[in-house]
């Protein structure tokens with residue numbers, strides 16, 4: 001589904017990604033871990049097509065297409081979703097209105113007719129249950145005055161609405177208490193199936209108890225320096241990142 | 252008012268020196284402005300003598316006035332002798348009903364999305380349409396008539412309801428109020444008149460559409476709304492103009508007179524031609540709009556969505572004379588390319604416990620300049636007056652400008668005044684957030700801008716709000732990226 005080969009990217013003069021290789025197949029969950037500033041959010045942004053980041057080398061194939069050739073909105077319409085680490089506020093625009101615009105533009109791209117108000121509301125109700133989100137939150141201006149947890153839950157609600165092929169969750173667990181973490185993870189798990197995939201970016205292994213990864217990768221200084229199974233996450237939890245850093249500097 | 256009349260009389264009682272010699276074959280006046288032109292306009296409209304004199308007096312005052320230079324706008328000097336002051340679409344006779352109206356005109360209105368036919372009944376909007384200088388047809392007259400509501404063209408009101416017109420015209424915006432108001436008073440060609448009797452709640456939105464069609468034509472319409480005690484009316488005004496290279500002048504006057512406990516809501520969606528991308532052409536929109544809350548407990552509310560015009564100079568204002576009266580001003584002004592807007596409001600608190608609320612949302616893009624200019628004046632007698640002002644500016648790109656000029660005068664210490672102002676930019680991260688959800692850039696900008704302007708758009712009647720949203724998006728098309 002997603003094949004990243006030797007991906008390099010910089011912002012301004014600062015080289016951040018230094019040759020990333022990653023292969024994600026349908027049905028899989030990959031976790032990307034790593035110390036602060038190692039380039040996890042940058043990788044997510046580059047995949048989503050954020051303009052500030054300049055790709056300086058490498059290739060990315062997504063569902064048979066050259067991802068780097070696609071505009072950000074085309075990537076989204078092809079089925080890529082990014083749950084932001086820091087979701088932005090859009091005053092005066094409710095989540096409902098926002099999602100209605102998004103859903104219908106994606107449908108148009110797929111040659112489907114726009115959803116009428118009734119069908120849209122039906123879809124919304126169904127997805128609201130999935131992430132246990134209240135309609136009053138969805139009526140408010142997008143992310144404005146939301147608590148950290150509400151923002152993250154709202155991101156997963158949007159994921160549920162858009163049913164992406166590949167979802168990248170950037171630190172969706174940060175700022176969530178344990179109950180919210182369970183609800184959000186539960187929602188993500190319910191959305192999983194054989195034909196979609198999830199990349200979870202996280203600091204903590206705690207989330208991986210709920211969204212169980214098939215593979216765990218450690219990103220350090222813009223490179224994947226170690227890959228393994230979920231046991232690697234436990235090891236990182238126990239030992240911290242220093243042994244990885246040591247291993248890298250030795251090599 | 253009686254003092255004004257005295258002055259008027261003195262000025263107009265002079266012997267007329269020019270004589271009426273020119274005999275125009277056409278339905279247009281020749282270019283230029285002089286007393287003969289004014290006589291021509293007045294004669295064309297078969298006006299009573301008192302109105303001709305009123306016009307001539309206004310003209311004489313205008314010639315002594317200077318064009319204002321304080322607005323934050325620049326434009327080459329206007330040659331007032333190079334403008335046609337009267338242009339009527341050619342018609343055989345005055346239309347009695349819709350069937351008599353030139354089908355070409357009806358087509359024009361249909362292109363504008365205004366159906367003059369009785370279909371409009373379904374949407375509950377009564378329309379008075381002014382094209383160039385003549386009010387073409389007014390729908391729903393009968394329905395409204397049963398309630399005693401008068402809604403007709405200004406010219407018709409002059410002939411059929413002269414007492415009302417005579418009494419209230421110029422009572423809110425005196426002839427010599429400002430340069431453009433004086434010009435309008437001299438040459439105004441048509442407009443709308445509306446009277447809501449005591450205790451009547453107007454059951455439908457009343458609506459006027461203005462359109463400048465002919466080249467080199469100025470449009471000088473005049474609107475007068477009189478709301479008698481305890482009445483209510485919601486009034487809509489829309490405007491458009493075709494694309495032309497040369498600039499065209501639009502100098503309107505709108506007067507609202509609200510008696511005790513009357514409420515008037517006046518909404519405008521202004522979409523005059525703004526000129527092209529290089530700033531060529533477009534309408535100069537110099538408008539005087541003012542409401543007088545004359546009676547206690549009266550309320551006047553202005554809502555405007557300004558997207559068009561090359562230059563906008565406009566300050567819909569409220570004079571809060573009655574105790575406990577209230578004025579509101581909700582505005583969205585969008586400028587793109589080389590447009591310039593200097594707009595805002597004046598709230599003059601005279602009566603006790605008067606309240607005013609100002610919500611202004613400016614949006615600037617391209618090379619445009621967008622200024623908010625607002626005055627809140629609390630007079631001595633205005634015990635317990637309150638004002639709340641919120642002035643926000645949104646910038647798109649770094650070549651445009653946003654300016655705020657708030658003036659506050661307080662002569663009574665019991666007044667409470669709150670003023671908030673913000674300036675923000677449409678964030679790259681806001682747009683990226685939308686793109687990432689599959690929304691294209693144009694729609695993203697439209698979404699963000701409409702969200703920003705929501706508090707004002709919410710004030711508009713439903714069908715206008717939808718139109719306004721589309722207009723905002725259209726105006727800003729191509730202004731990012």
Ligand SMILES: Nc1ncnc2c1ncn2[C@@H]1O[C@H](COP(=O)(O)OP(=O)(O)O)[C@@H](O)[C@H]1O
Nearest residue numbers: 011014016034035036037038039040041042043
């Ligand atoms: N917009 C930016 N401008 C400059 N440096 C940036 C920018 N975004 C990220 N960086 C830098 O790139 C590195 C990687 O950041 P990031 O991808 O956010 O790391 P992570 O998500 O792993 O914590 C950091 O050193 C960060 O300071």
Ligand SMILES: [Mg+2]
Nearest residue numbers: 040041085171
């Ligand atoms: Mg990060």
